[in-house]
Amino acid sequence: MSSIFSLSKASSLTKKVLVAGKLLAQNNNAFNSNIPSSSLLALSSIQIRTSTKKAAGSKTNMKDSAGRRLGPKKNEGILVRTGQIIYRQRGTKIHPGENTGIGRDHTIYAKEPGYVRYYLDPFHPSRKFVGVALRKDLALPSNHWEPRVRRFGYVELKDSKSAQQEEEHLTRKDWLLKQKVDKEVEQRDIRRQTKKQELLTEFKALNIGEFSEDQLNIVASRLLNVQRFLINGFSLSESEQNVTFNDLYDYKLSLKRTEIDEAKYQELVSQYKSLASKTDEHVAFNAKYHVVKKISEEKKKAMKTELIGQLTKLTEQLPIKKDDKSKIVELITNAENTGVLTKSEIVRVRRRFLKPVAPESVAVLEKSAKKSVSYKRFDYSSNKVVTIIRSNDAFLSKAK
């Protein structure tokens, strides 16, 4: 900046000096100047340019907008309604406090009806706040550790007709969803009924004892509920406990509704408990959630070891023959149906005894034959890809 300034000064100086130079040339003798001639020579080479146009700047500066009428619209202690503007500002000179909101242009407005309070908050020491106190006697900021003072603000519909209308009102989205849900619930109930009948026939097949029609109905719904808990990952005992709790709680609620008296309640409870213990004693579920006869843990363990023994014997001779394969499948299916094996145990047993391809210790051919299959695999010992030829016997699906 200073250099420009000195340049303009210098140009005006040259002008004067040049004029003086001309005069000097004309009357060399008339003036005996103090200026040395060498400096005159140096200055004579600088060009000058005079300003002819007026510089910009004055036009907009003359414009002045009207005041924006910023500042408080409602002062301390004034009663405001919801939505009334409390403070207009550029930026946040004042921050929105309790029961107030802030607009796009930082206008602070009331969110609840109440009394305006300008205050400082010790949690934000550098800020000023404006809030709305719900009551005249309340000060802001409110105590940090005490329950908030809140306004409910909804009006109860006293007229029974309009209340009913309002209660039944659904949004379009909900209404559309309800149609679907109702249909699905209907279908689910039908499914449950058929499932219940299935479980009941399975239960009857166990021949546990004589049951009346009512008792059978209770047993069937109990079995259905136990099955649902099992599917959701509860253990059998947990499922039984949960169903007992739910059903007994229902009796308790009917007692509470005074549909039954205390004596009847006690009778129902004892009846249910005896029925539940009787069924729980004999009934279990297999891996496919069908009703089976309960086997004691010890017996189950013995049956498992026996099964594994049988399966090991059948798979001693490799590759597995067709007859043996069907025997193995039969044994595993039988164990699955009787509930000896759990779901994960079945998977493990199948993996162990029904290998789709026999190990390469058997059924490997030197040359490819008519009934053989060849495949390539990586041999880790030689670090090479090798071609293996297997006879059809090696594959369980092609077993003879």
Add this chain to the structure above:
Amino acid sequence: MITSVAKSRSIPNVVIPGSRAFFSTVVGGVRSQEASQSSTASSTINEEGVWSQFDKRSESLKIKNPILRNELLHGIDPAKGPLTLKKGLSKMKYTSPTGLDEVFPLAYNFLQETAKEKYSQVTEIESQIAAETDEAVKTQLLKKKNQLIIDAEKFNPEVAYKAQFSNPENLNLDELVYQYYYKTKNFEGFNKMLLMQRIEQLHVLPDAIPTINPSVELKVKFINESGVNKYITPGDILSSRATSKPPIFQVNYLNIDEALKPSDKFTLLVVNLDHPNTKTNSYDITLNYGVKDVSFQHNNQVLSFDELSQGEFAEYLPPVPEKNSPTSRFVTLLLKQEEGPLATEKLNFNRKDFALADFLTENKLVPVGINVWRSKWDGNVKNVREMYGLPNGRVFHRVRR
């Protein structure tokens, strides 16, 4: 690409540096040298130390799977690869970190020796506790003892492995060291942070209680016909059907400094913070469920409804929010009874306008655990009201004025 692979494969007896084969030769060489130089060098772990005496210590501190345990303590057989990797190729490619196999036994034995020292200090403190009569000193000593037990087991590889990789629900939280790991990793590392965020954002603090630093993890699960098997996430909005019957609770006492005493009793409250009061044009707190003198002896204990029904002083009332009223917050509080069992006659409360703060101060109850769920009106509320024989709910105008 294939040809280059085939080339490199075809080079006979080349051992790639850094590979398992290379590593095993190096390790094999070192091990044989060590064995020849000195028999006292700790090339194997000491299996008769404090960490291996399972006749004296809980089986839960041991890795059950013998193969996995062997791999962890004695290194991985290069021919077989680690058990935890499933793919054959991954098993083949695996190399244990360079030098780990040599350092591991040395480090294990050193840490085991340190643990032994810690255990000897524990026995010393136990004798001091037996001789001590001053309660304050006794609690200080107990605190020190608990810390020593944790320090002795914290770096046991088996324990650390189980704490890191097994399902936290299956950890035996009665062992202090698992309690320590569960507390730092699962509770304070995630569950507590989530819980605190929810209760602060939903203004449970300070609407229910001024503040809380939960030392007990309180989990809530609803058992009903739907068969859903899930502990609620704090702040979940649940349907009226889901909450129609009382929940069961699971408690994990994670206050390591102050061990749980058999005489410790707790009160369990479920309160609704948002029951509309049209007279005051504000909200009331209602008591939905109240159980006193709850005790639990070990962790991961599920407090079932049958157990809770003994101390029940306020029967369960399900959430039945009214149409067009805002979402209600249902807060479950586990409170420690500072003065032992509570007498039912002395309990003074109004369920419909429950003065929670007064109830806590009057009965000297200190909040130790908290959970929250939310409920709002749905089409099933009517059925729940019928179930419990409750009158019809109010209906409010849709627009707030």
